Structure formats: C-alpha cells, structure tokens
Amino acid sequence: MPRLANPSQFMKLSAALMPWCAAAAALFLGAGLYLALFVAPPDYQQGESVRIMYVHVPAAWLASLAYALMAGASAVGLIWRHPLAHVAAESAAPLGAGFTLICLVSGSLWGEPMWGTWWVWDARLTSVLVLFFLYLGFIALEHAFDDRSRGTRAAAILAVVGVINLPIIKFSVDWWNTLHQKESVFRLDGPTIAPSLLWPLLVMAVGFLFFFATLLLLRMRAALLEARLRALTFGNP
Amino acid sequence: MNAFAALVGRDLKLAFRQGGDWANVAAFFALAVILFPFGVGPEPELLARISAGVLWVAALLAALLSLERLFQSDWEDGSLEALVLMPLPLELQALAKCLAHWLATGLPLTVIAPLLALVLHFNSAGMVSLVLAMLLGTPVLSLIGAVGAALTLGARRGGVLLSLLVLPLYIPVLIFGVAASEAASMGFAARPHLLLLAALLLAALALAPWAAAAALRQAME
Amino acid sequence: MAAFFAMGGYARFVWPAYAVAALVLLGLLFWSLASYRRIKIELAAREAKSPRRRKQAARNP
Numbered sequence: 001m002p003r004l005a006n007p008s009q010f011m012k013l014s015a016a017l018m019p020w021c022a023a024a025a026a027l028f029l030g031a032g033l034y035l036a037l038f039v040a041p042p043d044y045q046q047g048e049s050v051r052i053m054y055v056h057v058p059a060a061w062l063a064s065l066a067y068a069l070m071a072g073a074s075a076v077g078l079i080w081r082h083p084l085a086h087v088a089a090e091s092a093a094p095l096g097a098g099f100t101l102i103c104l105v106s107g108s109l110w111g112e113p114m115w116g117t118w119w120v121w122d123a124r125l126t127s128v129l130v131l132f133f134l135y136l137g138f139i140a141l142e143h144a145f146d147d148r149s150r151g152t153r154a155a156a157i158l159a160v161v162g163v164i165n166l167p168i169i170k171f172s173v174d175w176w177n178t179l180h181q182k183e184s185v186f187r188l189d190g191p192t193i194a195p196s197l198l199w200p201l202l203v204m205a206v207g208f209l210f211f212f213a214t215l216l217l218l219r220m221r222a223a224l225l226e227a228r229l230r231a232l233t234f235g236n237p
Numbered sequence: 238m239n240a241f242a243a244l245v246g247r248d249l250k251l252a253f254r255q256g257g258d259w260a261n262v263a264a265f266f267a268l269a270v271i272l273f274p275f276g277v278g279p280e281p282e283l284l285a286r287i288s289a290g291v292l293w294v295a296a297l298l299a300a301l302l303s304l305e306r307l308f309q310s311d312w313e314d315g316s317l318e319a320l321v322l323m324p325l326p327l328e329l330q331a332l333a334k335c336l337a338h339w340l341a342t343g344l345p346l347t348v349i350a351p352l353l354a355l356v357l358h359f360n361s362a363g364m365v366s367l368v369l370a371m372l373l374g375t376p377v378l379s380l381i382g383a384v385g386a387a388l389t390l391g392a393r394r395g396g397v398l399l400s401l402l403v404l405p406l407y408i409p410v411l412i413f414g415v416a417a418s419e420a421a422s423m424g425f426a427a428r429p430h431l432l433l434l435a436a437l438l439l440a441a442l443a444l445a446p447w448a449a450a451a452a453l454r455q456a457m458e
Numbered sequence: 459m460a461a462f463f464a465m466g467g468y469a470r471f472v473w474p475a476y477a478v479a480a481l482v483l484l485g486l487l488f489w490s491l492a493s494y495r496r497i498k499i500e501l502a503a504r505e506a507k508s509p510r511r512r513k514q515a516a517r518n519p
Contacts, residue, residue: 037462048466055479078451094489098482106475113471126408133405140401144392153455154388158402161384161448164440211483215490222494229501 007224010084014217021214028207035200043197050197052110057185058205059102060128062212064166066096067131070138071163074156084220086152087227089159090142091219095212097135103128115179123172124180127165134162240325241333248337251310258303259341266299266346270353281358288357289367289418293411296346296371297378301403303342304382305389305396307334308453312390318457327450331387335379335445343375363422366431370417373434374410380445381406387452410437 036054043050070092077085107125108118119125138155145151173182184193191198253259273291277283311317320330350371351364359367385403389395417430465472 042466047468049468049471051465051472052475055475059479078455095486098486102479102482105478109471109475109478113468121412126412130405130408133401137398137402137405140398141388141392144389144394144398146393150391150455150458153458154392154452157448157452157455158388161444162406164444211487215486218490218494222490222497225494225497225501229497229504232501232504 007084007228011221011224014221018214018217018221021210021217025207025210025214028203028210030207032200032204032207035203040200041196046114049110049113052106053197054200054204056103056106056110057201058208059099059106061205062208063096063100063103063128063131064169065209066092066099066212067134067159068163068166070096071159071166074159078153078156078160086156087220087223088216089156090152091216091223093135093138093142093155095215095219097132097139099208099212100128100132100135104132111179120179122178122180123176124169124178127169127172130165131162131169134158134165138162240323241329244320244325244330244333245337245340248334249340253341258306259345262299262303262342263345263349265302266295266349267353269295269298271356273357285358285360288354288359289363289415289422291357292350292354292359292367293374293414293418296350296375297404297407297411299346300342300375300378300382301400303338304386304403305399307338307383307386308390309386312456317453321454321457327453328446331383331449331453332442332446335376335383335449338383339376339379343371343379347371347375360422362424363418363420363427366421366427367418369431370414370427370434373431373438374414377410377434377438377441378407380441381410383449384445384452387449387456390453390456410434413437 032054036051040051040054042048070089073085073089073092076082077089104125107128111120112118138158141158142151142155145154170183170186172178173180185191185198185201193201270291273287274284277287308317311320321327323330325333347368351368354364354367355361382399382403385399385406388402389399392398413430413433417427417434420427420430463469463473
C-alpha cells in the first residue's frame, strides 16, 4: 500500500483553495454567459449561431488542457512515484472526458447549420474523437484490474503514450486541409478574432478553467479520503 | 542480435505450431471481406468504391484477433519473468514479439489482400499501392497492438478492453492506408500517403517497444 | 424576448449546445459532490468504530 506522503497538507491546502476557485468559477461563468448571450454581437456571416463558440471553444481548450495535466501527472507518478500524481491524473480523467464530450456535441450542433453536416472525418474532429476514446480507455483501464494499483499504472502509461495526440489536435488545422477553421486565438502572430468576440470567449474559458480546478480539487480530496478509508478497512477487517 | 533472432524464431515456431493463429487470422480476414458482397449487394461499382476501406477494416480487426495472446501465454506460464532476466533489453524483446506477430499475421494479410481485392472489384491500377500500404501499415498495427496487449495483461474482460484501447489508435493508420490504396486507383499520387505511413511506422518503431516494455514491467510488479 | 430565444433562426442548434454543456458540467459537479459526501460519511463511520486505532495511526503516520 503506497504511503501517501503529506496528504494532510494537500487536504489543508485544497480546503483553503476550493471555496475561492468555486467562487471564481461561478463569477466568470456567470459573467461569461451574460457576455456570450447578451453582449457579444452576432457574426456577420454566421449570425447568432456563433454563440455556440462560447461553449465549444472553452470546452475544447479544457479538453486538451485536462489531458496534458493527466499525462504530465501520470509521467510524474510513473517516474518519481509521487503519491499525489496518480490521484491527480485519475481525478482529471472524467472531467476531461466531459469537456471533450461538450466539445464534440456542441461542435456537431455548430457544424450542421454552418457546414451542412453533423460530422466530417477531417483531422481536427477525428483527433478530438480519438482524445475522447483515450479518456474512456484511461478510465476503463484504471478499473480493469483486481489489483487497483496495477490499473493505475497501466492507465498512466496509456495517458503518456496518448500525449502524442495533443500536438496532432493543435496543428491538424495547419497540416491538413480541414473543414474545421484554422486557429484564430493561439497563434504566434496574435489572435485574429475580433475583440468583441474574443473577450466573452476568454471570460468563459477562465470560468471553465476555475470550474475544472474546483472539481479537480474536490475529486482529489475524495480520492485521498477513499484511500484512507481503504487503509482503515484493511487494518480493521 | 542472436538473442533477438532466437526470440523471433521461438515466437514464430509457437505461432505456427499451435496450428496456426495465422490460419485463423487469414481465414477471418477472408471471410469478413467476403461477407460484404452479400451484405451490400454484388454491384461492381459499389464494391469497387468501398473495397479499400473494407480491406483495411477487415485487416485491422483480423490483426486485433491475435493480439490478446501476444504476451498472454508467456505471462501465464511465468516465462515472461524469465524473459525479463535475459540480457536482451525488454524493449528489444517486445520488438521481437512484434516482428514475430507481424510475420505471422500482418504479412499473410498483405499477401492475401490482393486476391480479396479482386473479389471486391478493386481497381487494379491501385494494386501496387495497396500492397505497399499494407506492408507499411500492418507492422504499425502489430506495434501499437503490442502496447495495448501489454497494458491489458491480466485485466478483466481484457479482450474488449484491448479493442477499446487499440482501435482509436489504429484510426490514423486506417485513414492513410485507405487513402494510399485508393489514390492510385483514382489516378492520384499515392506517394504522399505512403510516405505518411512510413513516418507512422518509424514513429511506432521508436516508441512502441519502449511503451510496451514499460507496460510489461508494471504488469510484473 | 422571442427574438432572443429564436437566436436568429438557429435556436435548435444554439440552445441544445448550451443545454448539453450545462448538463455535463452540472452532472460532473453533482457526481463529484455526491461521491465526496458519501466517502466522508463512510470514513467518519469507520473512524468512529475504531477510535483506538485512529489515535494509534495519528501517533505513527
């Protein structure tokens, strides 16, 4: 049974941080929703359907960010065996899967009026779908073994192997002729998106980020408590 | 090098002695492909249009069939632990197993594919690219599959889990393989797609043995 | 008001998108909260059952 070094320190820290993250999430999501639905102008080409962007794009960013965190934490857990690392990765996985799902569904709802199709097998959409399956595979692998720690390590390896998908997602719109539009925010030359559309987008994204942080801390706390519970159960059959 | 060759030889002997995993895989491939004319109708134009995709999907699924047993029998009878103690690095041993797997499954699939392509009215202008694409793509299937097989060693419902893990990672191979196979038959250059497949193969050769070895080590912890 | 809900004719795409996002995010929130509370209660029950071992564990971390 791995000894969780200083879980109590993390519990104290997370107990202090969580309310602030939750408040920030509520604030930014609320403000973002208001900006996205009432303040942001309709697009001259896409009309009101552009408002889907304020849900689709932050979800996409968080989907990749959560995976990067999951893969990084998994690597740390495998190499340095820091006990909190695997906990972080496993706590992030369902959250990342949720964001990916939002991204795929909202993207599909945006694609139908804009491109005339619910789905297209271009590089961007396909690689995000692969990302979704990587999340599902991680969660499935985690729970697939009677020995829980075996599942944790196997899932961690999968997370690290799958990180190759992240640059593919990011650069797919540059490397291939995709139906999905090219990058308009995270570019070396700076964003090309209009400021009146950019600000609501950023506010929503920050809201999503704080939401992710809040739930990540919550899930990690739950995982640590569960580990303590299991330790007590084994010492006390 | 000798140890490497010995390991490949041993696995091949096992594959062919047990009356042929390879025969099962080849038979599955052929049968799966042959089902399609019955399912979608025998019209030559329709079959020709879907032929490349059908061949690749069937090859993928056939390769998947034999993956579960890649490390299973060694792990079950304990010889996997003995293999770790061999002077040959575990990464090279994983590579040896992949090579044996490919020789016993991917290569036969590649050989049979042109025959089945004819059955599906595949435009024979694309035949050479089809074979080249499969020669490049099927080893990638073995390599990626080995990582999945190592990760799911001893898992509950390991077979289904293996498919869930490996199939999404197969998708790029599928996409480029079909593109390469179809390009020539449609009059386009197959070379770009073949080069991408070659790049995938090189990347898999570099990364998969390392990942599979890591997975094997944690399976034996 | 009606114009707002109509979303320029795109209502049947925009609102489901926001709805799915809300559903998934709220779902994750409630699921995480519920798991956390459940474990907390179980842990409290367990620790209540064995106060001596808990003190021992606290002395030897």
